[in-house]
Amino acid sequence: MGWSSTNAISCTGSGGVDTASEVWGPNAPSGTQTFTAPSPGTYTFDLSCGSPDNTLPNATAQSTVTVLGSASSPTVNVNINPTNVTEGQSLTVTWSSTNTGSRGASGGGANGSAWSGALATSGSVTQSATAVGTFTYTVECTGANQQVAQANSTVTVSNPSSPGTGKSGGGGGALDALLLAMLASICILRRWHV
8 A cells, every 4th residue: 555645743643454453654644555455355444644733733634446356267067968870860069168257169060060259158059960970069268367178078879770670571572473483383284284
């Protein structure tokens, strides 16, 4: 704290960051003094300066300072459900954060497009998987103290399972044709014998 005065022989301060009744001084007509705030809050400093003429009243001044608490570090979480899907299936990306001033998305791509843009404090988005591969979705947050927090989650998209060829089913048409030919031959033989 700094102060200055004119036509004063000394100044006495009171209040401050410890207790409202604390007296600090006497001090020179002008100067500075350093204080350490013990906790967040609003503190008032009073200064009274005396004149060489005792018949004159003291001059007074007051100043108020607000001490803010240290900003909490930002936190962020990202989850994808499910983490393994096939093309055409849906996936949901969910995020939440605390102590953040801004949040941004990056990565993604399971739906064929990059995931980007500003995000709300928390939320979710559902996408339809259209691309095969492994994709990472990232959320980066910045706190009031300019600290950065980042989290990500990964999803794997695979091709749908191919339908079974089934050897027992394959060639059924040829087998049916052979049976029909055999039946036809039997009918012809029976008619010939008759």
